[in-house]
Amino acid sequence: GISVQDYAQECAAQGLRGDYTVCRPDFTAEQKYDYSAAEQDVWRTLCDRQTRLTQRLAHKSYLDGMSALDLVDRIPDFHDVSEKLRKLSGWEIVAVPGLIPAQPFFDHLANRRFPVTNWLRTREELDYIVEPDMFHDFFGHVPVLSQPVFGDFMQMYGEKAGDLIALGGDEMTTRLYWYTAEYGLMQEAGQPLKAFGAGLMSSFTELQFAVESADAHQVPFDIETVMRTVYEIDKFQRAYFVLPSFDVLRDAFQNSDLAGIIKRWKDEPPLDPATI
Ligand code: HBI
Ligand code: FE
Structure with missing residues (x-):
């Protein structure tokens, strides 16, 4: 794998914001709790605004995690x-520069550790930021990691992703993460449609669009279709x-022949999300 020093240079060259020069070999860093007023x-503004939406649009598993973890009054202390997370699901978080x-x-992930970025967007970036920041990572990803079954999926993803990529399934493997951990919706039998994916939970505009808009295209989960969809x-x-x-997500990941799916589709044209 790439060394911290080489990665630090690459990130600096690309203008990424984190300080990679102070990472440990596993790319973790200190949180250094010295945030300004x-x-x-900014943290409180983001949390207040987004919580009004998540109350209505987030799946119960997310809201349960959020209340158990107590993330919203001030920038959370990673320790x-x-x-709290260890007691709920055996997960913990580690600070990374981005x-x-x-x-x-x-x-x-394979060791039930979720990397959380240790810096926060500025007030000018409340609505959109290119790099994942602490708000996306905490507010988006961490609450559902309190749910053991989702946590099991994320752990298994971490365990298997490297092998799947080595089979030529780089894009197919990333799509699975993208359409579940980042943009997943949930509808339990007889219940209204809700969201849990981190990209949605941390977006003011797309969360409303994905769950409530008549223009949003919502498709039943099927692991093979997900892996084929750009x-x-x-x-x-x-x-x-x-x-x-x-459970359906975890069991699909655990029991499907993912290597077979990759072999079958990796050199075929992908599916267009607009028409599936
Ligand atoms: N690093 N901090 C951080 N957060 C991510 O979500 C992340 C990453 N490195 C690689 C990566 N994601 C991708 O490989 C995933 O999209 C699978
Ligand atoms: Fe993310």
Whole structure:
């Protein structure tokens, strides 16, 4: 894998914001709880605004996690959150300077550690930011990691992703993460449609679009279809996959012949999300 030093240079060259020069070999860093009053204020603004939406649009598993973890009054302390999360699902969080290479990212997931970015967007970036920041990582990803079954899926994803990519399934493997952990919807039998994916939970506009808009394209989850369907970053998704439960996601990942699916489809044209 790439060394921290080489990655730090690459990120600096690309203008990424995190300080990668202070990482450990596994790309974790200190949280250093020295946020300014302005940063605390941005955090509260983001949480207040988004909580009004999540109350209505987030799946119960997300809301239960959110109340158990107590994330919204001030920028969370990573150690406090880890302690609570460990008791709920065996997960913990580690601080990172931002995006890290795929291999160490998967390695953390495989060990039930979720990497959370240790810096926060500015007030000018409330609505949109290119890189994942602490708000996306905490507010988006961490609450559902309190749910053991979703946590099991994320752990298994971390364990298997490297092998699946090595089979030529890079895009197919990433699509699975994208359409579940980032943009997943959930509709339990007899219940209204809700969201849980982190990209939705941390977006003011797309969360409303995905769940409530007549123009949003919502498709029943099928692991093979998900892996074949392209996505675009920086735009609203043209399809959202709807899970009936986290058990279905975990069991599909555990029991499907993912290597076979990759062999069958990796060199075929992908599916268009607008028409599935
Ligand atoms: N690093 N911090 C961080 N967060 C991510 O979500 C992330 C990453 N590195 C790699 C990565 N994601 C991708 O490989 C995933 O999209 C699978
Ligand atoms: Fe994310």
